[in-house]
Amino acid sequence: MDKDSESGRHPVQPGVGYDLVGSIATNVADGFTMIAVGDLIVTRALTKSQDSAFGAIVKILHEADVTFGNMETNIFDIRSFKGSPQAEYGGAYHVSLPEVGPDLKAMGFNIVSLANNHLFDWGVEGMRETSQALDRCGIVHAGAGENLAQAGAARFLETARGRVALVSSASTFTPLSRAADPAGEAPGRAGLNSLRLARSIVVPPEMLESLRRIRNALPGFRPGRDDPDQLVLAGTAYKAGDKACYSYEADHSDVAGILRNVRQGKQFADFCIVTNHGHEPGNWSQEPPDYEHAFARRLIDAGADAYVGHGSHQLRGIEIYKGRPIFYSLGNFIMDDLRTPVGADMFAAQGKDPRLDTDAEVTAAEMGGGYETDPGFSDPVFYESVVAVSRFEENQLAELRLIPIELGHAKRLANRGVPRLASAPQAKVILERLQTLSQPFGTKIAIENEVGVIRLRPNSL
Incomplete structure (x- = not known):
């Protein structure tokens, strides 16, 4: 062990100016708490409901300095919307009512990612209206912008215990949603902060x-x-290779840009969250793609205090690296997918006729899958997740609590997808699965009163 590791300091790395621009160390007041959840696929206001079970979840979300989720839908009023559903879309046309913005704020969310495969379901107009809707209700968002510099830049949230930066990217995205900077006389292009991956198929x-x-x-x-x-x-x-599988290599220029934005985000903040939205190698997989382990660690080395993966729609393992949490996927938090309108392309993709079939019937067909390689969301595992509550003391992760939730898989479409605390038997199943998924990363999760707990002693890592 080197001298820096023994003293609790991280060794100086090239490209990180400690003396001139500040350390990559966490710099928050004791008790700083981050809550992170997965995908927010929400189409309507939920806090107006009289559902006390959801109210218990909302109470938890308000008990943090920063509450993060991945915003995986567009927000606009279809009656006045000037855009249109795109020929390339993220698998379904996600659209939310304008009241969803203030409702997310009422739930407790104060920072979200927009970089995901549904950002451009409704084109650049949908992206812009969504950003404006979040701005109006005071929710900080990152991962999308009018060019790549804006999409990749850190965005900041002021809290009582420290300033929080958010840098977000997506490795799963529609080709036309990738942002670009100006080049010569060519203007920049609006879109998301991309992490391009080159995929190979490994075979014996x-x-x-x-x-x-x-x-x-x-x-x-x-x-x-x-x-x-x-x-x-x-x-x-x-x-x-030894066995058939998928392998990925991240684009070096994209990684370099993301690392730079993480460094800058941390230089101007006390705490930096980095997120990536990826479905690789597929929604069927409970294991992260092979590139992501090293990628997440590089982000921590560059100054990230937490890495939050989302996109696979189910839980993946948790790693603690240098005293900081890495969530490889937090699954779904809300899947209230009462999407309407769904667009002509979705009717055609599901073999439906817009003159005879309803938007709900198209949605139900898409979510049900029906193909060996596309199970849709018929498996209950997509409706089970956790709320991750990370508490920091002495600028290190002291305790991580994993609160199991379930989204009502057995309910009818109109009532499905709203989170509530899992029952004791279901909580046990969820947490034991997460224990197994986290074992390859050396993470030990205790189960106490139907809650997963990871405790770390300050200055022990």
């Missing part, structure tokens, strides 16, 4: 050889220098 050597023979037999193939351990067939990269 004998399978790779079979693919090679197929490639060589196809018309148009021109022999040349050949790598025995990888090839490209019909635009898909394959490489040899």
Whole structure:
């Protein structure tokens, strides 16, 4: 162990100016609390409900200095909206009523991410209206903007115990939603802060050889220098490995930009949250993609105090790295998906006729899946998650509490997707699953009174 590790300090890293611009260390008052949840797919105001079970959740959300969620829907009034549903969309057209903005504020949310595959469901007009709706109700948001510099920039929230920065990106996004900066005479492009991934399919050597023979037999193939351990067939990269799986490599320029924005965010704040929205390798997977472990750690090294992954719509493991939490996925928090209108493309995709079928019937068909590779959201696992409550003392994570919630999988569509505290038996199932998923990261989660608990001694890491 080096001298810096023994003293509790992080070793100086290239590109991080400790003496001139401040340390990457956490700098919040004792008792600082961050609540993080997963995806917010909410279409209507929920705090007006008389549901006391949801009220108990709202009470928890208000007990933090910063309460974060991923805003995965657009907010606008369809009666006056000037945009249109896009030909490229994130799997469904997500749209919320204008009252959702103030309602999220009433729930306790004060900071959200907009970088996700649904940002451009309704084009740049939907993105802009959503940003304006959040601005009007005082919710800080990051991950989207009029160009890449704006989309990638940290956004800041003032709290009584410290200033919080948020940097957000998305590795799953529609191609036309990726923001760009100006270049020469070409103007910048509005959109999201992207983390591009190059995907390869790993197969055993004998399978790779079979693919090679197929490639060589196809018309148009021109022999040349050949790598025995990888090839490209019909635009898909394959490489040899022990077992069949997906592998990802993050774009170096995107990673560099995100790391820079994290450094700057921390230089101007006391606490920095970094989030990424990704469905890789698929919603079916309870394990994060192979690139994400190293990526999340690099973000912590650059100054992030917490990394929050979302997008897979189900829980993934938790890691504690240098005394900071890494959530590989917090699943769904609200999935109140009463989406309307759904757009002509969704009717066609689900084999429905807008003259005969309703928006709800299209939504139900899309959420039910029905294909081996697309189970939709029929599995109850998509309706089980946690509220993660991180409390910091002496500028280190002292305790992480994981409060199990369930979203009413068995309820009818109109009542499904609103969180409530899980019953004791269900809480046990959720937490035991999370224990198993976190074991590969060396994380031990105790279960106390139906709540998961991770305790760390200050200055112990």
